Structures are given as C-alpha cells and as structure tokens.
Amino acid sequence: MPESPTPAAAVQVIDVVRDYPRPRTSLLRPAPVVHALRGVSLEVKQGERFGIVGESGCGKSTLLRLIAALDRPTSGQILVEGNEITDLPERRLRFLRENLQLVFQDPMSSLDPRMRVRDIIAEPLVVQGHPASRERVLELLDAVGLSSDAGDRYPHQFSGGQRQRISIARALAPRPRILIADEPVSALDVSVRAQVLNLISDLVDELNLTLIFVSHDLSVVKHVCDRVAVMNAGQIVETGPTGDVYAAPQHPYTQRLVSAIPTLERALSGATTADLLAKGETA
Amino acid sequence: MTPDVLTVQGLNVSVRDTQLVSDVDLTVGPGERVGLIGESGSGKSLTALSILGLLPDDVVPSGSVRLTGIDHDLIGADERALSRIRGRDLAMVFQEPMTALNPTMRIGDQIAESMLIHHTQPTRTAARAAAADLLDRVQLPADLLRAYPHQLSGGQRQRIVLAIALANDPALLICDEPTTALDVTVQALVLDLIVQGVLARSSALLFITHDLAVVATVCERVLVMYGGRVVESGPVHEVFTNPRHRYTQGLLAASNLEAAAPASGRTNLQAGTASRPRLTTIPGTVPAAGHFPSGCVFRNRCTHATDLCATTPAWSGTPTTGYACHHPAGASHA
Numbered sequence: 001m002p003e004s005p006t007p008a009a010a011v012q013v014i015d016v017v018r019d020y021p022r023p024r025t026s027l028l029r030p031a032p033v034v035h036a037l038r039g040v041s042l043e044v045k046q047g048e049r050f051g052i053v054g055e056s057g058c059g060k061s062t063l064l065r066l067i068a069a070l071d072r073p074t075s076g077q078i079l080v081e082g083n084e085i086t087d088l089p090e091r092r093l094r095f096l097r098e099n100l101q102l103v104f105q106d107p108m109s110s111l112d113p114r115m116r117v118r119d120i121i122a123e124p125l126v127v128q129g130h131p132a133s134r135e136r137v138l139e140l141l142d143a144v145g146l147s148s149d150a151g152d153r154y155p156h157q158f159s160g161g162q163r164q165r166i167s168i169a170r171a172l173a174p175r176p177r178i179l180i181a182d183e184p185v186s187a188l189d190v191s192v193r194a195q196v197l198n199l200i201s202d203l204v205d206e207l208n209l210t211l212i213f214v215s216h217d218l219s220v221v222k223h224v225c226d227r228v229a230v231m232n233a234g235q236i237v238e239t240g241p242t243g244d245v246y247a248a249p250q251h252p253y254t255q256r257l258v259s260a261i262p263t264l265e266r267a268l269s270g271a272t273t274a275d276l277l278a279k280g281e282t283a
Numbered sequence: 284m285t286p287d288v289l290t291v292q293g294l295n296v297s298v299r300d301t302q303l304v305s306d307v308d309l310t311v312g313p314g315e316r317v318g319l320i321g322e323s324g325s326g327k328s329l330t331a332l333s334i335l336g337l338l339p340d341d342v343v344p345s346g347s348v349r350l351t352g353i354d355h356d357l358i359g360a361d362e363r364a365l366s367r368i369r370g371r372d373l374a375m376v377f378q379e380p381m382t383a384l385n386p387t388m389r390i391g392d393q394i395a396e397s398m399l400i401h402h403t404q405p406t407r408t409a410a411r412a413a414a415a416d417l418l419d420r421v422q423l424p425a426d427l428l429r430a431y432p433h434q435l436s437g438g439q440r441q442r443i444v445l446a447i448a449l450a451n452d453p454a455l456l457i458c459d460e461p462t463t464a465l466d467v468t469v470q471a472l473v474l475d476l477i478v479q480g481v482l483a484r485s486s487a488l489l490f491i492t493h494d495l496a497v498v499a500t501v502c503e504r505v506l507v508m509y510g511g512r513v514v515e516s517g518p519v520h521e522v523f524t525n526p527r528h529r530y531t532q533g534l535l536a537a538s539n540l541e542a543a544a545p546a547s548g549r550t551n552l553q554a555g556t557a558s559r560p561r562l563t564t565i566p567g568t569v570p571a572a573g574h575f576p577s578g579c580v581f582r583n584r585c586t587h588a589t590d591l592c593a594t595t596p597a598w599s600g601t602p603t604t605g606y607a608c609h610h611p612a613g614a615s616h617a
Contacts, residue, residue: 262470
C-alpha cells in the first residue's frame with residue numbers, strides 16, 4: 001500500500017538510522033557510537049497533521065533535522081513529496097527549502113537579534129531569490145495577528161508568544177506546503193500557548209499545509225494532530241490516531257507516558273502524585 | 284488552632300517607582316501544601332524571593348513575613364540572621380537545577396555542606412552518612428555521591444537540589460517551577476518525591492508554577508496571582524471547579540485541552556476534515572511590569588470589565604478563601 005505513487009506522501013521515512021560517533025576514549029578501541037535513530041519508518045500523508053511525541057534524548061529532533069535535510073542519515077531513505085533527499089547535494093535541495101519550513105522551540109534564539117522583524121520575515125524570500133515585497137511581509141504579519149508597525153521593531157521588543165508568531169510568519173513566507181513545528185509552545189505560558197496553538201491550527205487549515213508537530217506533551221499533540229508517533233530510545237514504539245493512542249495506549253512506554261501527564265480532571269477527582277507513577281512501576 | 288508556618292501580610296515589592304507586587308497576604312499552615320499560580324510576570328517568583336530575602340539590591344520589599352519559630356520579621360532582617368534561617372527552617376528548590384548546584388563540588392559534599400553549615404550533623408562523617416541516606420530517599424544510587432553535577436541529567440540534578448533542600452527538615456519548603464524543565468515521566472517522579480518528602484517531615488510546602496494540572500495534583504490550597512496581586516484563593520477543588528475571578532476562569536479555559544476537544548468523537552475518526560474545536564484564550568498579553576491598569580489589574584483583558592473596574596476591587600470572602608473582582612463568575616458557569 002505505501003507503494004502507491006499517487007498522491008505521493010508528503011514525507012516518507014524508510015528505515016532510517018543515524019549514529020553519532022562520540023570522542024574516542026581509548027587509542028586502542030574504536031570510538032563509541034550513539035545510536036540516535038535505530039530504524040525509524042513513518043509516512044505523513046498530504047494535508048495530514050502528524051505528531052511526534054517523546055522525551056528528551058529519544059531522537060525526535062534528530063529525526064526532524066533529517067527530514068529537513070539539515071543532517072544526513074547513516075542509512076535509510078527519506079522522501080519528501082516523492083523526491084528522495086537523502087543523497088542530494090545542498091544546491092539541489094532548493095525545492096525542499098521552499099516547500100518545507102520549520103518553527104523552532106526557543107523563539108529568542110531562533111530570531112536574529114540584530115535584524116528588524118520585516119527583514120527576518122523576508123529573509124527566506126530573499127535567500128530563495130524571490131522579490132521580498134513589502135506587501136507580502138504585511139500580509140504575513142496580518143496572518144499571524146501582529147500589527148503592521150511590528151515590522152519596524154526588533155525581536156527583543158516582543159514577548160515570547162509574539163516572537164513565536166514572528167517565527168511562524170517567517171516559516172510561511174515562501175508559501176511552504178509542509179510546516180514542521182519543533183516544540184513551538186513548550187516555552188510559553190498557558191494562555192499564550194492556547195493563542196499560538198489556535199494560530200497554527202487555523203493557518204494549517206487555511207493554507208492546506210501538512211503539519212509535523214513535535215512535542216513532549218502528548219496532551220498538546222492530541223489537541224493539534226490527527227495521527228501520532230510515540231518515540232522512545234531512537235525507535236517509534238507506537239503509531240496511531242491521536243485519540244486512540246491517548247485513550248488506549250498499547251505499548252508499555254506509551255502507557256507510562258500517558259499516565260504521567262497530570263490533568264485537571266484526574267487531579268480534581270482525587271489523583272495524587274503517586275498515581276502519576278502508578279503505571280510506571282508495573283511497566 | 285496551631286499557628287501558621289508562614290504568614291505574609293501586606294507584602295509590597297517595588298523597584299524604584301514601579302510597584303511589582305502589591306499587598307500580598309498569604310498563610311501556609313503546618314504540613315499544608317499551597318500552590319501559587321499565574322503567568323510569567325505576575326509576581327510569583329518575586330513573592331518567593333522576598334520570603335527568602337534573596338531579592339536583588341535595587342528591588343525593595345515591604346510588609347511583614349513571619350516564619351514559625353523565628354522571633355523576628357524576615358523582611359528587613361540582616362543577612363547574618365537570614366543565612367541562619369535559609370537552608371535550615373526555610374529551603375527552596377529552584378527552576379534551573381543546572382544553575383542551583385555548584386559545578387566544582389562533588390554531589391555528596393554539596394548535600395553534606397548544608398548540614399555542616401547549620402550544625403545539624405556534628406561531624407563531617409555523620410553529614411556524609413546523612414547525605415547518602417538523603418540520596419537514597421530521592422531514589423538515586425549511592426555512587427553518585429562522588430559525581431559532579433555535569434555528569435547528571437536534569438531530573439537527577441533536580442532530585443539532588445531537593446535532597447539538599449530537605450536535608451535539615453525545613454519548616455517550609457518553597458518550590459519555584461521545579462519541574463518546568465523536565466519531561467513528563469521525570470516530572471511525575473520529582474513531584475512524587477517532593478510530596479513524599481514534605482509529608483515525611485510534616486513540612487509545609489509553597490509550590491509555584493504556571494501549570495494548573497500540576498498544582499491540582501500536588502496542592503490542597505491555591506492562590507492565583509496576576510499583575511502582582513492575589514486575585515483569587517481557596518481550596519484547589521473549589522477554585523478549579525467554580526472559579527470566581529475572571530482571570531482564573533480564563534486560565535482554566537486556556538489550559539484545558541481536554542474540554543476543547545469535545546466528546547463528539549468525530550475529529551478522531553475523520554482525519555483533518557472536521558472543523559476543529561478552538562482553545563479558549565484570554566485576549567491580549569500580560570502587560571510589562573508597571574504597565575498594568577489602575578484599579579482591577581485584569582480589566583484591560585477582561586471581557587466583563589465595566590467603568591466600575593477602574594476602582595480596585597475589594598477582597599470578598601475570608602482571608603484564605605475569596606476573590607477580588609467586581610463582576611465575579613457565578614455558579615451558572617458550566
């Protein structure tokens with residue numbers, strides 16, 4: 001079934017392995033290796049909202065970097081819209097840079113502090129040789145809910161939530177078809193988190209984007225995504241519709257992950273901190 | 284009735300002519316677990332730091348902070364007096380375990396140090412033994428005593444910070460966003476260790492966070508702060524099921540990802556096509572310090588604000604359970 005060529009999946013990852021060599025510890029022995037990804041396969045369909053959940057160090061950021069061709073896999077294949085990107089040289093990745101854009105976790109370090117917001121938003125256009133029109137920047141600022149005079153200011157003049165809006169505007173500038181968001185709300189307060197999640201959700205609907213949303217918080221992913229892959233120690237342990245995975249996790253790791261999420265409902269019905277751990281001990 | 288462990292009355296914190304925290308009253312009873320919630324910039328951490336006397340030089344607190352067993356006010360006390368209290372009667376777990384530990388000292392020495400400084404263990408050997416015991420209580424292997432902080436993961440470091448904080452059986456433990464930087468499964472473990480730790484010592488706990496679900500799990504009573512003021516307080520169950528202040532109501536709605544995906548079930552089955560429920564948000568953003576409106580601090584973001592809100596709303600209810608709002612949400616709120 002995954003062979004069917006029409007329509008090509010937005011992103012297809014086939015048995016990808018990524019090993020990082022660590023510094024040698026001895027002259028006599030080979031350098032130790034970190035297995036960041038151990039044979040990951042997944043497929044994201046066009047227009048799908050796909051979530052990747054896992055804890056720090058499980059390999060989810062490595063996977064994102066590989067999909068965005070910011071890093072190369074040790075073995076395996078990655079296809080974006082049917083084109084294999086694994087062995088392409090940088091100069092032939094232009095289609096990827098236009099069609100796939102990223103929003104990063106930390107809105108402070110992912111925006112150049114010395115550039116005005118309008119230049120930040122226009123940069124992807126300039127880099128790809130498009131005329132960076134003033135209208136397009138204003139249109140983007142409006143789309144993410146910032147006022148038009150925001151373009152004249154610098155990133156430090158904005159709050160975390162507003163900076164994340166700027167990151168989103170920048171990502172949308174070259175009219176990508178795939179948007180990758182790496183923990184876009186984990187640095188934000190709850191009320192701002194809700195605003196940014198709504199914004200991402202609306203834009204994905206409006207522009208018919210494919211969304212790959214990475215988070216350590218399964219409850220956020222559940223709200224945003226249709227399907228989710230749960231990663232642990234460089235492998236995908238469970239994939240399925242988010243509602244099903246959240247309600248009836250199959251893999252012991254997913255069960256532990258779900259039971260560790262504190263929720264208001266459970267807490268108000270008398271759950272204690274010991275209950276958060278409860279399933280972890282049996283697993 | 285036994286006296287409260289911590290009594291804060293009329294706490295004000297200001298930097299030059301900007302008021303950062305206004306008129307905060309707060310009590311924590313013996314063995315009680317109290318949560319302090321609000322968004323960044325609402326004054327939670329400043330409140331905690333003024334209790335500990337750790338505010339920067341140009342930030343000035345006023346008011347009264349009394350701790351059980353201490354016969355003087357903590358505000359205005361000199362540094363020598365405060366350093367006898369900190370780490371013994373009053374301990375704190377900070378948000379960043381990376382910066383809270385000394386990178387050049389072994390873990391065991393850091394845990395033992397707090398007991399040696401306060402003379403709660405007579406000798407270095409006894410302190411080392413106590414440190415090993417504490418390490419065991421936070422479920423870490425004893426061979427970590429000789430490790431340095433950089434060799435540990437974030438969750439392990441936070442457990443070390445907790446072990447140091449609990450070393451002298453403090454009357455009050457303050458935790459400032461202790462699990463914000465941690466993964467959920469590690470967070471679950473650290474939260475459980477905090478609760479078990481204070482229960483075992485019958486210490487009181489003041490828990491600061493912006494995560495409502497965490498507060499609901501850990502605490503018995505909660506105070507909601509916004510714009511440097513306590514806007515609502517009460518037992519967790521009451522505040523979270525029947526919020527009276529509009530800000531509390533907004534926070535609850537914004538953090539409730541469950542309610543935003545209603546029980547229709549169709550969104551789960553039909554991929555993407557069904558229109559998604561939107562999260563409820565609080566309009567606008569938290570103003571910068573000193574730019575909160577006069578009167579009710581929340582009125583420029585509140586959908587129920589009227590001209591009346593230009594005057595500071597009075598506190599309704601008892602000192603421990605009540606709210607400060609001219610147009611409180613009624614029981615009709617579903």
